[in-house]
Amino acid sequence: MHVLLVNPNRIQPPVAPLALDSLGQALAARGISCSVADLCLDLPPGIHPAATYWERFAQPRPSAVLVTLRNLDDAYYASQETFLPGYRDLVRNLRACFGAPVILGGCAFSLAPEDILAFCEADLGVAGASEQDLLALLDSLDRPPDRWEGLAGVVWRQGDKIRSQPPSAPAMNEDFFSERRFVRNRAYFDQGGMAGLETKRGCAAGCVYCADPVAKGSRIFLKPVEFLLAEIRCLLSMGVSVFHLCDSEFNLPVSHAFGVCEAILAEGLADRIRWYTYATPETFDESLAFRMAEAGCAGINFGVDHCLDERLAALGRRHRAADLERTCRAARAAGLPFLFDLLLGGPGETLDSLFDAVEFCRDLDVERVGVNVGIRIYPGTPLARQVLSEGPLESNPCLRGILRGKADLLLPVFYLSPELGPVWEEELGRRVGQDPRFFLPGRCRSDSNYNYNANEVLVRALQNGHKGAFWDILRRIQKGMPPLAPPMGLTQRP
Numbered sequence: 001m002h003v004l005l006v007n008p009n010r011i012q013p014p015v016a017p018l019a020l021d022s023l024g025q026a027l028a029a030r031g032i033s034c035s036v037a038d039l040c041l042d043l044p045p046g047i048h049p050a051a052t053y054w055e056r057f058a059q060p061r062p063s064a065v066l067v068t069l070r071n072l073d074d075a076y077y078a079s080q081e082t083f084l085p086g087y088r089d090l091v092r093n094l095r096a097c098f099g100a101p102v103i104l105g106g107c108a109f110s111l112a113p114e115d116i117l118a119f120c121e122a123d124l125g126v127a128g129a130s131e132q133d134l135l136a137l138l139d140s141l142d143r144p145p146d147r148w149e150g151l152a153g154v155v156w157r158q159g160d161k162i163r164s165q166p167p168s169a170p171a172m173n174e175d176f177f178s179e180r181r182f183v184r185n186r187a188y189f190d191q192g193g194m195a196g197l198e199t200k201r202g203c204a205a206g207c208v209y210c211a212d213p214v215a216k217g218s219r220i221f222l223k224p225v226e227f228l229l230a231e232i233r234c235l236l237s238m239g240v241s242v243f244h245l246c247d248s249e250f251n252l253p254v255s256h257a258f259g260v261c262e263a264i265l266a267e268g269l270a271d272r273i274r275w276y277t278y279a280t281p282e283t284f285d286e287s288l289a290f291r292m293a294e295a296g297c298a299g300i301n302f303g304v305d306h307c308l309d310e311r312l313a314a315l316g317r318r319h320r321a322a323d324l325e326r327t328c329r330a331a332r333a334a335g336l337p338f339l340f341d342l343l344l345g346g347p348g349e350t351l352d353s354l355f356d357a358v359e360f361c362r363d364l365d366v367e368r369v370g371v372n373v374g375i376r377i378y379p380g381t382p383l384a385r386q387v388l389s390e391g392p393l394e395s396n397p398c399l400r401g402i403l404r405g406k407a408d409l410l411l412p413v414f415y416l417s418p419e420l421g422p423v424w425e426e427e428l429g430r431r432v433g434q435d436p437r438f439f440l441p442g443r444c445r446s447d448s449n450y451n452y453n454a455n456e457v458l459v460r461a462l463q464n465g466h467k468g469a470f471w472d473i474l475r476r477i478q479k480g481m482p483p484l485a486p487p488m489g490l491t492q493r494p
Contacts, residue, residue: 004100136152
C-alpha cells in the first residue's frame with residue numbers, strides 16, 4: 001500500500017505540518033510507504049496546484065490520499081478568512097487526479113467531523129488524535145461501509161447519511177515518536193523560523209471557547225520524555241535548533257513541565273536549543289520560570305485572556321488577577337521574554353472592562369500584549385452550545401461573521417459583546433495610542449498587526465534571518481534588536 005499525505009495549509013509565514021511527520025512515521029512502522037505533497041513549500045502563495053503538479057505523485061499510485069486540516073480559518077475577527085472552500089476544491093481535484101479515496105483528518109477536521117466531511121465532499125475521515133485509528137481504517141479500505149461501524153474515529157458515508165464513531169485515545173508507544181524525516185523541517189526552519197514539538201496531547205481546562213478539548217480530547221496524554229529527547233536530537237542533526245512547543249498549556253500539569261526541563265538539562269541539550277511555549281499563569285512561579293530558562297526557554301506566550309476576575313470566570317478560566325501579577329514577577333526574575341495574550345469581547349464585556357484589561361497590563365509593565373477582540377465560536381465548545389440555544393444566529397445581537405446558512409459554525413462566526421458599542425476599534429486604538437507593547441487587531445493600527453497570516457513584516461523578518469516565536473520576532477523588530485542567535489551555530493546546514 002502507498003499513501004499520499006497532503007498539507008493544504010498555505011498560511012504565510014509557513015508552519016510545518018507536525019501531524020504529517022507523525023503519520024509518516026506510523027505508516028512506515030507498519031510497512032506502508034508514503035509521499036508528501038506539501039502545498040505550502042511547493043507552490044507560491046495564491047497559486048493553486050495544477051494537474052502537472054499532481055503528476056509527480058502518480059507513481060506509485062496511492063491507495064488513499066490523506067489530507068490533514070490544521071485550521072478552519074485564521075480565527076481573526078478583523079479578516080474572517082475561511083479556508084474551507086479551498087479545501088473542498090482540493091478534495092475535488094485529488095479525487096479527479098488519483099481516483100483513490102480522499103481521507104480527511106487533523107485538528108480542524110476533528111472539531112466537527114461529519115459536517116466538515118459533508119462540506120468538503122470527502123470520502124472518509126478520521127477524527128481525534130490517534131494514529132492507530134487511521135491505520136485501522138487503511139487496513140479496512142476494502143470493507144463494505146457497514147463494516148466500518150466498529151472502527152474508532154472513522155467518519156464515513158452510508159447512503160445519503162454521514163456516520164462517525166468516537167475516536168480512541170492516543171497510544172503512548174512508537175506513534176508518539178517521530179524521526180521528523182517526512183516533512184522538510186529544515187526548509188520550514190529557514191522560512192518560518194522554528195519547528196514544532198509536542199510534549200503531550202489533550203487539554204483538561206474548561207475554557208468556554210477553546211477548541212482543543214474538542215479536537216484533541218479533554219484528557220492529557222504525556223509523551224514519554226525519551227521520545228521527546230530523541231526527536232530533538234533528530235531535528236538538531238538537520239540544523240534545526242529553535243522550537244515552539246505545540247502543547248495547549250506547557251505547565252498543565254506542572255510536574256510534567258518540570259520533568260521536561262529536567263530531561264533537557266540532564267541530556268545536555270539546554271545549551272544547544274532555544275524554545276518557546278504556551279503556558280497558563282495558573283501554576284507559574286519563579287521556581288518553574290528559572291528551570292525553564294535554564295533548560296533553554298527563550299520566551300512564553302501566556303494565554304491570560306483577560307485581567308478582571310469576573311471576566312475570567314465568564315470565560316471559564318481558573319486563574320485570577322493575582323496570578324497574573326505573580327507570573328509577571330516570575331518571568332522577569334528569570335529573564336524570560338513574555339507576552340500576555342488577551343481575548344476580549346466575550347459575554348458581558350464593556351468598553352470599561354476592555355480598557356481595564358489594557359490598563360492592568362500597562363500597570364504591570366507587561367513586556368508585550370497581544371490583543372484579540374471578538375471570540376471565534378468553534379463547534380462543540382460550551383460557547384457554541386450557548387449561542388445555539390439562544391435561537392437563530394442571524395438574530396443574535398452578540399454575533400458577527402458569516403451567519404447565514406446552516407447553524408454548524410464551520411464558517412467564521414465571532415462573539416462580540418454588543419455592550420462594546422459600534423466604535424470600539426477606534427476607542428481601543430486611541431486608548432493604546434503609540435504604546436509599542438500592544439499588538440492590536442489589524443484594523444486598529446497598521447504598524448503592529450497581531451494577525452500572523454500573510455503578515456508581511458514577519459515574512460520579511462524571517463527572510464532577514466529572524467528565528468523564534470512570531471510575537472518575539474515582532475518584539476525584537478520594535479526594539480531594534482538583532483535576530484535571535486540559534487545556539488551552537490546551527491544556522492547553516494551541517
